[in-house]
Amino acid sequence: MKTYLGVDVGSVSTKLALIDEKNNALESLYFRTEGDPINAIQKGLRRLKEKISKDIKIIGVGTTGSARYLAGVVVGADLVKNEISAHAKGVNFFVPEVRTVIEIGGQDSKIIILENRVVVDFAMNLICAAGTGSFLDAQAFRLGIPVEKFSQIALKSKQPTIVGSRCTVFAESDMIHKQQIGHSREDIVAGLCHGLARNFLANVAKGKKISSPIVFLGGVSENLGMRKAFENTLGEKVIVPKYNTVMGALGAALLAKENIQGKTKFRGWEVSDQDIKCTSFQCKGCPNLCEVIEAHIDGKVVSRWNDRCGKYSSLNPQ
Template identity: 50%
Template sequence: MENLYLGVDIGSVSINIVAIDEQNELVFKLYTRNSGNPIQLVKKGLAKFKQEVEIDQYKVAGVGVTGSGRQLIAYVLGADTIKNEITAHARASTFYHPEAGTIFEIGGQDSKLIIVEDGIAVDFAMNTVCAAGTGSFLDHQAERLGIKIEDFGGMALEAERDVRIAGRCTVFAESDMISKQQYGFTKPEIIKGLSVALVRNYMNNLVRNRVLKGEYIFQGGVAANIGIKAAFEAEIGSEVIVPQYHDVMGAIGIAMLAKRDVKRSGQESNFRGFDLTEEEFATKSFECDDCANNCEVIKVIADGRTIAVTGDRCGKWTASLITDSSITANSSKSETTQTVVKDQAAAEEKLDLYKTDPEAEKQVMQELEELEKDDQTEKEDNILV
């Protein structure tokens, strides 16, 4: 029976699920829009996995979860590895493109820049404040212009010239596009102008004074837009590579990291099994008033059983879960996953801080470097991903 490793990327716009084998070959891939119920979508994704893959021939030996919704889904699945998107995207990129130096990643609601040296992410920047240039914004503009998003990039390449569009803000960009339409500019010209403006905005907000170097990798859902790719190439004066699996690179990267972590630990996976597709999940929250923190404590419930608790800074309610005699045989896996999630808490707080306070960037990087020190020494201990 061959081992498989699941990778799940829970984003605000899409949910991606992949499975890789021991050779890091992609066995299963699913990219689906996030309609607001990630648990149900993950359950459907696993059901589809069971339909398309002969699971009797495989064993799920590891599970990794990344993305903005990773904490909840980690509990639901029984994850072995939980990492931020920066780490996951960098891992996949450097596997497929060992010479990668700069990674442009644009998703549904945010944008990322990752600087890589010797296969390790050494610097990054994130833009989660403004949606200009993200997938959701481009979807909206395509709908407003009456064209399919699939045709957006190709139409930009048809234009013989571009018009200047304000790309710093979604409101200004849309207003400027409407104004240019009223002046008689064609749709291809406006779309090309928008593509150039969005790339210019990306460079101004994320790159700033950073020194970029090739290979240049462009991934995320927006990487399918050949107009944006062309605008990046024109801006930096170099070829930009779009990986074959650009839309699920985060999921692939976290699957690879889960494989590495499981092999290092020598333990069985925490995966709760495919029976979870038949379970009913719910979340409940309450405010703990035992101290001045007033934490919002969130419980994850499966078929009436509390399988995870999060949000308590002191660990009081987490401890109550571990000692609760009503928890069934799955409790040991829930405990382990709970520990994995808690181990990431410090770095997650730093990332949240960075999203609201750009001045905290150095602090974030120091925390990530400490958390990912195993990645830094991977070449030394010669452990294969």
């Protein structure tokens, strides 16, 4: 069977998705990057290979996420796409009527506005990571709750307390304060979710036309407390579709399928067992002082990037 692979390597989690020629999602994976994107990609490929039958052949690869260039080099991508377009593509296919997309991942949050199935506006968090997955992770740890149980606890609250959410530091100190004066854990957790939803709408979504249907994606959309908080703050129903956490990878796979020309550049499953390393050096050719990155596979330089003038990246095999 011929399939297309989408790889989404984010700051916190790595997602892989496989679609067939009829755009059906066959398989998807979601696991933590653990600060090592190369290893995560290798691990992902290894796991994916175990899960699928032998007759499956990959004939196109798309990568996205903040490590999309690196992932593209490692896997051998036919298409490297930014995460906004990839998510828009994915959600457009699986939830065609969507008008607003809220996506909150490990360290970034974004809003995408669509009209007639076309992206017309978008925004990403600029300077503040409040409300993203990493922050929730850290707070869950502080409260001694496994992040998976966060949702249940938040839903128990009848009277969420108000937690300041202008920025992570203030939210955290405000939360501690609330703990110290005796608020219950449920109320604090629910309050935190509400604060984060407010923060998102006030910062990232400021000035954007939010209209129904609203779709909520990304790792944080797994959190029932956050879903409820968004529904309460927006006063609208918030849909969390199937494949909510791997939508970017699915989008990348769909885009790869649409744009592929000729044979795929996929390096094959053996990538997961090869020795892949990245090193960097500072180019002193001009006052720009770019930090050029070199990728090595089994000791051979396969690609260089991050130079402004193209002195090194132009040497890459096309």
